[in-house]
Amino acid sequence: MKNIKTAIIDIGSNTIRLVLYSYNKNEGLHEFGNIKTVARLRTYLLPNGEMSEDGIQLLADTLTAFRLILADYNVTDVKAAATAAVRQAINNEQIIERMKQETGIKIDILTEEEEAYYGFIAVAHSMDTPSAITIDIGGGSTEITLFVNKKLQRTYSFPFGTVSLKQKFVKGTMINIEEQEQLKAYVKEQFSSLQWIKNIGLPVIAIGGSARNIAQVHQQKHNYPLPGVHQYEMKRTDLVELRNCLSEFSFENLKRLDGLSSDRADIIVPALEVFITLMSVVESQTFQISKKGLREGLIISRVLQGNSQAYDKYNVFDESGRRLALAYGRKEEEVITLVQLTEQLYRECCQIGMFEFLELDLDLLKKAARVYAIGEYIELDSSSQHTFYLIANQSIEGLSHVDRVKLALLASYKNRDYFQRFAQPFEHWITKEELKKLRDFGALLKFVYALNMTKRNVVKKIVVEQVNEIIQIKLTTSERAIAEMTQAEKQKKHIERVFKKNVQLIFKD
Secondary structure: OOEEEEEEEEEOOOEEEEEEEEEEOOOEEEEEEEEEEEOOHHHHEOOOOOEOHHHHHHHHHHHHHHHHHHHHHOOOEEEEEEOHHHHHOOOHHHHHHHHHHHHOOOEEEOOHHHHHHHHHHHHHOOOOOOOEEEEEEOOOOEEEEEEEOOEEEEEEEEOOOHHHHHHHHOOOOOOOHHHHHHHHHHHHHHHHOOOOOOOOOOOEEEEOHHHHHHHHHHHHHOOOOOOOOOOOEEEHHHHHHHHHHHOOOOHHHHHOOOOOOHHHOOOHHHHHHHHHHHHHHHOOOEEEEEOOOHHHHHHHHHHHHHOOOOOOOOOHHHHHHHHHHHHOOOOHHHHHHHHHHHHHHHHHHHHOOOOOOOHHHHHHHHHHHHHOOHHHHOOOOOHHHHHHHHHHOOOOOOOOHHHHHHHHHHHOOOOHHHHHHHHHHHOOOOOHHHHHHHHHHHHHHHHHHHOOOOOOOOEEEEEEEEEOOEEEEEEEEOOOOHHHHHHHHHHHHHHHHHHOOEEEEEEEO
16 A cells, blocks of 8 residues: 545534545555534433434434535545444434435444554554553543553444533533532443553553544643643643642533543533543553544544555654654665764764763664755755754654653754753753763764765764774765865864764775
């Protein structure tokens, strides 16, 4: 599967969403359209278990509108998946047949296990957290999974979600304190029935619109300096503080709250209560948000069926880093050279005692080497500023937000002044000792980049030796490298500050 253009229709209990994707081997998965309708199909389930005619007609009208959009985009490959609201309707077979007849769209009803599995697939292939409990809370069901070392261990689906919990416990528009306590007791009893999540102490990863909205509100409240919620982290105390804060808001004020979708104003506090309760049962202190969920799990599974090498869940950054470098004009051969030379220089520096060798440091350096100075693609003279902005201001799969900042600081290194300027908003995230190390690593990267100035990949080997008070750097090349010699001499001042010694460069064909 080299190229696909496809659509996923996610028929949930709260929203119905159409997402358009394209995929090719070089650029990976790209979302080029996302349309949402707030349908709350869960509220159309009658006491006898059937979905009402009004609910069925709403679904038909929505799918008909989506069909027109698909025609505009010329997308014919469509996967429509229904979850709890349709799954729980006793007349779901008639609904599926009617939608096929009236809209031409064939709907697959996902089982509870499938819904949980696809959520796990999305998380495992877009985050670097090795083991966790995931929770995907929709309008009518809540899926829980346990994965260890990126392998799915257990799944369970509870027949409640934000909409059904509101119907069950909330009499008015907004939940009150007494209703909160009742909801909390009910959810705690449900979660505590799963012995395999109790006191396990793993991070909790939340999937779905409620989780994304909670992250967005928290970021707005704290003037968070980075965009994006994927891989955003909060503590249990952050969730409790946010719940207490939002519980004081009126419905109208919540609808106007920055970061919160107006259609979730009445269910955001119940969602927070569910997350807090799960963290309590799990005894987790770390709450992470995945922007990727059911829809991404479906499309990733489809891509993997056609190309099993398309994703590596054990090295998530490898693919996202490759795509990032490619998007800004970095050829694969150049990336390989920069990574190899960076590793050689770091190991040689460790050999003479400049750094303590750490695999984590080497891994971060190699990641930064892939995307060093990608801002040149936009403008050569202001490459450093563009590089920092490009990396810091987009979600990068496989990197936490802190590691994204570290990567941006390394890849954008120009000199100490620029480094300090870029680091200033994040000084409370990274210790002074870590910042100094990152600054030194940035200098190494700047020197390595000079060794491939002509992008001919002619420097093949680096050896570092200390001779008396001089650091000799011996560079073996495959052919004459006049431009690299000149540029390296200009840039060696940066590593002389790191070594605190004079550096002598020796080039040898």
